[in-house]
Amino acid sequence: MPQTEAPDRILLIKLRHHGDILLTTPVARTLKSRYPRCEIDMLVYQETLPLLLNNPDISQVWTLDRKLHGWRKILAQLALLRELRKRRYRIVLHLSDQMQGAFFAKLLASEQAIGFDYPKRRKSPWRRFFTALAPLAPSNTLHTVSQNLLALQPLGITPTENERRCVLPVPEPSRNEVRALLRERGVTGNYLVIHPASRWFFKCWEDDRFAQLANTLADDGWHIVLTTAPDQNEMDMAASIMALTHSDRIISLAGMLSLNQLAAVIDGARLFIGVDSVPMHMAAALNKDTIALFGPSKIQEWHPWMTRYRLISAADYGELIEPDQVDTATRQRYLANIPLAPVLDACRALLAETRQE
Template sequence: MIMNNALNSLAGEPPARILLIKLRHHGDMLLTTPVINALHQGWPQAEIDVLLYEETRDMLAAHPFIHRIYGIDRKWRKLGTRQHLCKEWHLLKTLRQQKYSLVLNLADQWRSAIVTRFTGAPARIGFDFNKRRGWFWQHCHTQLASVTGHQALHTVEQNLSILAPLAIADCKSVTMGYLPDDWQAVQSRLQSKGVEGSFIVVQPTSRWFFKCWDESKMAQTITALQNDGHTLILTSGPDKNEKAMIEKIRSLCPPERIHSLAGELTLRQLAALIDHARLFIGVDSVPMHMAAALKTPCIALFGPSKLTFWSPWEVIGEVIWAGHYGELPDPDKIDTNTKERYLDAIPVDVVVAAARKQLL
């Protein structure tokens, strides 16, 4: 859908500065990297900035093609109305001062549209979302990219479709970056636990527990791999419930060759750990997407999430879907606070066999 097509100016003069906007969760941010990679491939001289939620910064902080990251800190709300508005206004002014040639708004929030418009960029592309049909959304963008067919596309492909009006080539690789210091910090932790040689990373937790597998089944899987002679590193987020799950799993396993780094690593340090692992085993979560991006062999346990949208992109390994072993509810109708464990239908022997296949 084309309104005021300001893209003709980009044909003769490549954009000097580009802003990419995405205001979502950690995994969503990782899956924007193909767009960043494609922009760099098409216009290697352009400076590419990103606007995101501050808590997701680590997902992109080490990306080599990003010039600068701007963050919206959701903690600003706690500062009181006056200070909150001052923070928001300062951000808007800062972005406008960058004089972007092109803004790509991957987000669907009204806030992202307002930011897009306020930058004053001559070319501003957003998506023609069904729920955003109307004058204001159109006014904030100079062009809207079609969302036709998005329901049948992976999130990576949905994101890349915003490039269609620009006629630059796709670059479909998802990339997760970290720094040498991140790996050095992880090495130090591993050495302190006496870990030497190869290891398997297991992340059994998600911030939504309905995406998790039964602790005893995970422990049985880990025990089988311990008995095969492998060393296992358990990881989780810093949440106390996630760390409690890790301790319960550990208590059900033999004490040999099993260690926990639960809640101890930054996201970039976790990426470094996964990158050096022989195998990653985990549920539908950010670390699963990181493992796929890092090309670490991966066993991903999936429940009632939309596989089409959220399966690990170009994964080396295997996705084991609970729907092959039992009935699953409609992903759009799940109570995210439920204590139901939809993955429990997955048999232990299937996961063990898949892991052993990757470890051959």
């Protein structure tokens, strides 16, 4: 049922990973645009909080700690629920498929609780937790941002083009910290960012090819900044790549950056080069030119959103396992089909084009 009176408080629930959280921000952006006086809150997993702390569309971020178990988890969630009930939300939108979120939506929404019509939930009590279910597009037919925004259909809202953009503010202190880090390492002009890693290694390219790419672009005259998360496996990957490079124009900040600092590094770059990962979505949110290397991911759902990009798919260069058949815990990398040449050509093509903001 379309909303006829502006709500005073709305809660968005998104209990997923970092990239999913970033791709949910257009929902908050649209709601804040339509209801400027409304307070938009979000409930997310604790580790994804930094992506939302500086978002001007969000009033308060509530978190669940996935590290808690047993009675500690139960007590923490009961305490959270008590605090959330004090907010008296008129509308709650649950944007993922966990039953836990459905319980929260049912208990917290005073007027409308909206979820998605997941086929796998149709034989469960799922429908009873909501006043309305938004449509779910068939797999790999709609970008994740567009899918998230379908949750607004029961409210009678169709987002504008500008409302569909992701929101990732970069705090000024993080910019200053990054400028100092880069200056200490001799990077004072234009530079490119290479983020070779993903939390899932099956999405990663070969170390030697990333090194060759960095070497060639450095020989072209660019400074190269290599980044990864502060995860030992990712830092080991960066070390392996750096060992194969030969230019002092290539530096590594692997494992050294917070999420806000990483955003600042990406925002200052001329070009972002990476795989299907959170930093790739951060680059798109910051409207940076992006080179995206994809393996067995659902491209229509996860490609860079609303920025200029070139996508190189391993499926175009050989046989590739289907996304739904991948064991996400595997150490196998599925981007080995991708040769160096098309990636280098894509980089040079974007760098040669004039950037229009």
